[in-house]
Amino acid sequence: MSPLEWFGLGGDADERALKRAYAQRLRRTRPEDDPEGFQQLHAMYQRALAQCRRNPALAPASAGDGGGNGGPAGDAPPAAAAAAPPRADGAAPRMPAAMAGTDLRPPAVRFDLDGFCTQAIDRAASGDADALGRWLQARPEFWSLQLKTEAGRALVQRLYRERPPMPAACLDAILRFFDLHHATAGHDPLALQRLERHMQLAWELQPAHRAALCARLRPMPTVRTLDRQLALLEAPFRWSRVIALAVFPARIAMFVNTLTRGHPEDLPERFDRRAIRFWLDAADRTRITRARLLMGGIRWLAATLLGALLGCAIAWLDADPAEAGRLALGLGAVGFTMGLCWLAWMAYQPLDRWHGLPEHVAVRWPWLNLLLVPLLCGLGLGVNALLPHSVLALVVPVVAAWLAIRRCWRRFPSQRRPHAAIFRVAPFLIYPLARVLFVDADDVRGGFAYWQILTVPMLAWGLDLWFQRAHLRVRSRTAAQAD
């Protein structure tokens, strides 16, 4: 049934007839007496109105009714009105005949939208939001509602396209004037935030606004330092320079992050993304990146060489060439071991994070994740059997224990956060821990106590399994569903 038929009207009914039918039904279905019935009636009425207005035969009768823009404020959001394409006669709206002679409205000349946008952007670049607001308010063309809507849309589109330098206050003034700063204006608030950040940063980076930028970047001492820093970031890409600067990456990364408010992608095009990415990667301790490996390798090499060189120098001062060689070798070995430790530490961090991921996050290699600790314990037993009393046989269970405890702690249900529970568990851990840490060295090497060491990781692992038992069941269930 078409909406018009619902009202008992023919397909060629006009708006007047529809309104009469609606009014009659409305008297029986008053909004305060029958809310549900009224809502249905009103929705139907809106649809019937739209149908009426779409009907070309009746178009002249309702020519004034918004060019088929649908019914008056109703089910469709008001935003739809703002987003609808402008009418073909984009100039100021027609004047009623009676008023045509009076000079209340500017003459209906075609408005130069592009020129207006350029002017507005130029004014906004000066940074004075109040002046911009006054300038907009003083423009007589914008007393026309339609033109104002159109101009606002054109200006915002242009801002998205060009992202000219503009302080946030000016963007706000523009949005406010064109009434685009509300939730139903149809803009993605995230995109708008991004645009605002981007334009604000571009504006701040202009040489004229260094002092303001400096004031924001506390504790940046002077404009000169800031200039130097920015020059470094802006300089053309050269590996030698990039690497030289990355020796202490934390400082440069912090500068980039405070400058861009944590969004380095907002930097204008002239900054080389490769270099900035490299520095940020080198400073990022949470991931293993090429930049980090490269910088670590370079530092390690430098430290080892320096150590060796130092050894040589000392030995040369002692005038004992044979000793010199050994010392150089020794210091070099220390450097090498340090590097190995660093590598192991770097590898351990992602392992720890992966292993401590919550149960419901899609983990890579879920079974390995679940059984890593027992596997490591098995490995420990194996190593101990092959190489009894070796350091390796001790390292493996310690790593396993540490991983298991961390996992248990990190994955603990967030409602009953850890501390209390850890204290409840602690008494049971004291004995095995004490055995591991303070046990008689002979006992350990004796081998018969090795399983006792393994109780620590297994205990922590079992504890975690107990806490997560609910999720274990689910995993199998969802797996079944997937099948």
Next chain:
Amino acid sequence: MIVGIDLGTTHSLIGIYADDGPRLFPNPLGDLLTPSVVGVDDDGHVLVGQAARDRMVSHPQQAVAAFKRWMGTDRETRLGRRTFRPEELSALVLRALVADAEAALGGRVAEAVISVPAYFSDAQRKATRAAGELAGIRVERLINEPTAAALAYGLQERPDGSRFLVFDLGGGTFDVSVLEMFEGVVEVHASAGDNFLGGEDFLDALEAACLAGLGLAPDALDAPQRGQLRRRLETAKRALSSEEEVRVECRLGERAIDWRIDQQRFAHLVEPLLQRMRAPLERAMRDARLQPEQLDEIVLVGGASRMPLVARLVSRMFGRLPLRHVHPDQAIALGACVAAGMKARDRRLEEMVLTDVCPYTLGTEVARRDEQGRPQSGFFHPIIQRNSVVPTSREDTFWPVQPGQSGIVLQVYQGESPLVANNIKLGELKVPVDPRLPPEQNAVDVRFTYDVNGVLQVEAAVRATGKRHELVLERNPGLLDPRQIRERLAALAELKVHPRAKQENVALLARAERLYEEHLHAREQLQQWIARFRAALETQDELLIREHRREFGAALDTLEPA
């Protein structure tokens, strides 16, 4: 018997839908407009209306005005020995109005329809209802002021099949509504407004300019002097509507004030205020999806709309001169009376049906994923768009942000900003969900239902389990709960109020005291008159008092020609 009340920022009126259409009741002084001012006199009696307004000049600490602007807030005002919430002050005004109506009707009045600005928020509407309860009347309905004005206008002009805009600039609030009338249906298409824009702001601008023009710091004048100056400026503001230039001449304490202002300068001063009116007008037109030429009429109501500047602004925006067949001060009250008649199911209003809109957007807080896929919280997600026809009911679906989330907190907000931080929080509903399900299977359907009386109901249904949760937002934090209302009602009952028969004497004395402050040269004379009138009051001889009152009033009129 349901009465219609216009509870305004500066003036209030009361009336009823009588046999011959809407009829307004005068107060004891014979005026239809009762100033919305509350004061206390020296022996602790509460004064309402003109007496309190005069008291504001002579004893600024003992009277308070414009409290409508604080409705919905916790602000308390000290008057005499106790403090009052804005609801209580409004309740005192309502009581005075109801007493006038009861005197005119000769019966008890227990129910009322009260008008509120269309753009009043949820909290402000609830505070207005609470004020009604505190005044001992049941508020049958709150009607939006521009809608009320439209009812009055519609009944008077019977425009059929027309669209029109009501521009309501009152003492403290500004409202715009776009309406359509056909076949007895009054359909509101859109409302917009500014709750802090009205005649008082124009007066503030004038006062600031006057002080600056005289080279005085804002705090150079003490409170009574400021009250006097404002009164003079108010007169000057009204005079500026018809005269090219106005001169303000008076003595404030030791200072002789002589200041001039012409229309052009006034227009320049209030330009920012006029600019602020543009946004609501444009918004209402956009939301109604109408072009100016599609409007048949523009109706101006509210006392402040008398300023020619306002009419000029409207002509400029709409390309035509506004229409003003309705009485700007009374239109809203008359409309409230019509609404009361409709509520009482008056036979002659049977044909009329009113549909109104919800003037603001209602929604919840959501998190959105940014370009890196990280969830960012604090965004406002509209569910009921502003200017939806009420009653309305909308549904939307939400999912948990993270896997393993044990619940969803639906924070209910009212406002227009895309960021919830700038909107008004109405309440929250916690919906537990199964943390073991992946987020995409954990949908929660949320339904917002907004009824004719402005009560919002939030319903949430978890799709996986079918479990329902509900939240009815009837009372906001910071507003009075029923128990508190009972307590306050008891406290208000203890207040001493002059009997209605004495009101005229009280008002006359208050006026004389104000004149005593304002007219230095006639102080001795006034003192004598006051003493003589008080002596006449002591005799309690009604005839003698009436005689004296007439003489006293005439004498005061010589000092202050009406």
